[in-house]
Amino acid sequence: MKKKLQSLGIAFALALIASGIGIATFYSQNPQLSRLADYIAHITVLAHSERIGLKNPGYGSPNNNLAMITLDDYSLSGHTSAGLGTWPFRRGVYGTLLDRLAKAGAKTVAFDIDFLDPSPSARQDAIFGKAIAKVPTVLAYALNTTTTGQIGIEPVIPVLAKNTAAMGFSSSDSVGSYTSGQFPKIRTSGSGFFSDQTFYSLAAAAAQTYLGHTIDFAKTPRLHGRILLLPPHYASTQAVSGRVGAEQSTAPTFIGGGQMSLADALTIPISQLRLFAKGRLVYVGATAQALGDFVITARGKMPGVYVNARLTDQMLRGIYIKTLPTWIDIALIVVLPLLFALFLMSARFAVALGVSAVTILAYAWINMALFVTHLLWFDFIHVLAAMILAVTFVAAFRTIVEGAQRRVVTNLFGMHVSPAVVAEILDSEDPSGALSLKGKRVKSTIFYSDIRGFTAMSETMSPEDIYNQLNEYFEEMVKIIFKYGGYVDKFIGDCVMAVFSAPYQTPDDTKNAVLAAIEQQQRIAELAAKWSAQGRKVFTVGMGINTGEVVMGNLGASSRMNYTVIGDNVNTAARLYNVAKGGQIIISETTFNEVKDLIEVTELEPVTVKGKVEPLRIFDVVVPTREVPTEVPTA
Incomplete structure (x- = not known):
């Protein structure tokens, strides 16, 4: 809110500068000379009024x-x-x-x-x-x-x-x-x-x-x-x-x-x-x-x-040309640019520009129509100039501000979520505000995956082969996470952490997280078959999923910050992927309660994890051999 008020204050200041220019030209030199151009403009329109169907009493x-x-x-x-x-x-x-x-x-x-x-x-x-x-x-x-x-x-x-x-x-x-x-x-x-x-x-x-x-x-x-x-x-x-x-x-x-x-x-x-x-x-x-x-x-x-x-x-x-009191002309020069500034900073940018253009044209039409039909002259050029300058100044300011906001969003999310999610954030009225950078408590589903036996396997591979195979693996996993609306929080060596979802939460976050894990396991099996045929090393992946309340926001130092989640439920998800064996998807009881009608599971022995007094009920998701849906299910 504070930033919005600051931006609005700057916009008002720019509008007042535009008004000041209009007033300065209105009063410049000889007061009659300053209005001569406005008089000529009105008389010129009057000469062609019959072409647009307006009759003049003079x-x-x-x-x-x-x-x-x-x-x-x-x-x-x-x-x-x-x-x-x-x-x-x-x-x-x-x-x-x-x-x-x-x-x-x-x-x-x-x-x-x-x-x-x-x-x-x-x-x-x-x-x-x-x-x-x-x-x-x-x-x-x-x-x-x-x-x-x-x-x-x-x-x-x-x-x-x-x-x-x-x-x-x-x-x-x-x-x-x-x-x-x-x-x-x-x-x-x-x-x-x-x-x-x-x-x-x-x-x-x-x-x-x-x-x-x-x-x-x-x-x-x-x-x-x-x-x-x-x-x-x-x-x-x-x-x-x-x-x-x-x-x-x-x-x-x-x-x-x-x-x-x-x-x-x-x-x-x-x-x-x-x-x-x-x-x-x-x-x-x-x-x-x-x-x-x-x-x-x-x-x-x-x-x-x-x-x-x-x-x-x-x-x-x-038959006389009637003029308004000077204070009304000055009021128009001041008030209309301020209203434009307010609207340009409040509405969607494209809509605000369009409405501003239509309003300026409407003012010009009404101004000239009243002059032609009633010989009522109120200022045209100075008011119009002030409005156009105000729109130009405030639009340029908003473009600069939103450009900075877009860079913030792109830097924070461009490599972590799908382009569609980035576009959705950027299309919001307040992109940076949509991120809640100060942190907020939300319900999210946390996903972890880790390659089993990777350390031992990498000892027999060249660094180039390791990086090539890891990047191929990560590329496929990230595509699936993005497909289901997930946010890739970070890569920790050969471990992937994702959040469903950030920065916006949906009712299907838990379901999408589990479906994404199932499709990842299926894709890993396909990659393993391809790699084996090529004579390359194969591996399996263990995955853990937990659902619960976390703190989501921007975390780090002023020189480097990351949009992430923290909290006990994040730690629980990390414990679960450590329990999972290669090919397993281990989910918590809270996650199971939200997807039990969608998937088949095998309940395992409760496990005791660090930081928890009571053992946790855990479930192993059965990965079907059938193909998973190609489209993300919707509520």
Whole structure:
């Protein structure tokens, strides 16, 4: 038990190391950066969720309250019919666009374009500013940092700003070059011109203007103050216009009711534009490659206007990625590896590894399924890494420990019992514990055999002949002992001592010991006939068997130990084989009582043995001439 607790303690320590690595990476450097990979992993799975039959609430039907007009490559090509001219367009163009959108019934227009500096023509700015008053318009400004380290803005020029319904910063939040979300609003503090002010993002300002009321972002699911972005899909898109040959390409999918080129928005009939814009929030932004207004998201590179429009869509429909409190993620990183360690050290190794692998896959599936179907994000990569590391560490530790146990078992038993018995011990949950190395009292049957007249016979034989003949004899005897489940305790010169059985006891130990002795005598007779025909010396063997309680365990010095049995009943068996003549099997009364219905015996005169007050009843087993069973009888 003590060793088990020590091993379990080490396993827990290894699991905690794995958890520590997971926590360290969770908190490494920027807290947003440490979770970026986890965010990208979830968004990547989200992109393929429909292939595995999972539906996501963030990518269902389009939001028909949104539309988009793009400054695309077609618009930049300088179409005279639209009066665009060359880039940068005259600001009167945007005024014309607002006039048309007002007539088409647009509810709100949001420009994801900076108008921070006056244009070369004040008249153009005035035309644009006048048109802004005709439809609720949201313009973008830029955030910056003041010389005192405070957040400030680069405002929209006054001629445009005075008529706007709202303004907001267009920059999204980038972590590690990836746009993963956005602060919906920023509240400044301290002193200075921009102190104690609230700045809304362009997406938030557009959503609030369209809704006609402010959004309580304190109740909005966020991570470190940021609304997490659900990036648009990439798919084949077709611009909405009456123009033949309108662009069709693989691009981010606008989640709104439709999009069209600025050139088309300026030229199609108002009636058609009304179908596109009436009652909608219309975003206007750059998508042309030449304008370079692109950001990198977890779905790839896309125009910034798609990101702001998508964030507005999320706010309008209340579609948010929900995160768990950080302490829950940390708890998962710590608790799950500890549970793996406990299971890996308690169950069978192969089963534990299999269940661990299935559990890790199940966690991955549940984690991703909850994200896809409910937008519930709890940590994936760090928890998964901690679990895999814990399984790896603890499995390696258990392999080392069990390898050492296997070597102990093999060293103790490999030469003494059959391979089947060794395999059975090694397959146990605690191989070394199965041996009860400290010693235990058990009932066993002790077998001794000794060659009669061997000393005199060996005087006429060369050492080589002696060893060859003894080894041949021992080889045959050991096979029979193993066949009947016996344990070869030791060889004492030409004497064999065996135990039935060790380290495990069975109800048939006594019966198997006697049957093994009978078969050995029969095999000795066969060997004698062969040796005689070869002109070699022959011999007979006397055997003694006793059944009783013995002490079984590991005995010896720390440098060399043997698994053996000791006790008075062992000594009795030794006395009996000394009584036996060549060819005899002498058994004690306790042995006879357990096999009397199986064998024939002749009771001999009781014998007095050293250490016993009363003479012992002994029996000579009749060795039948018939063949003994080839299989070990079972209970």
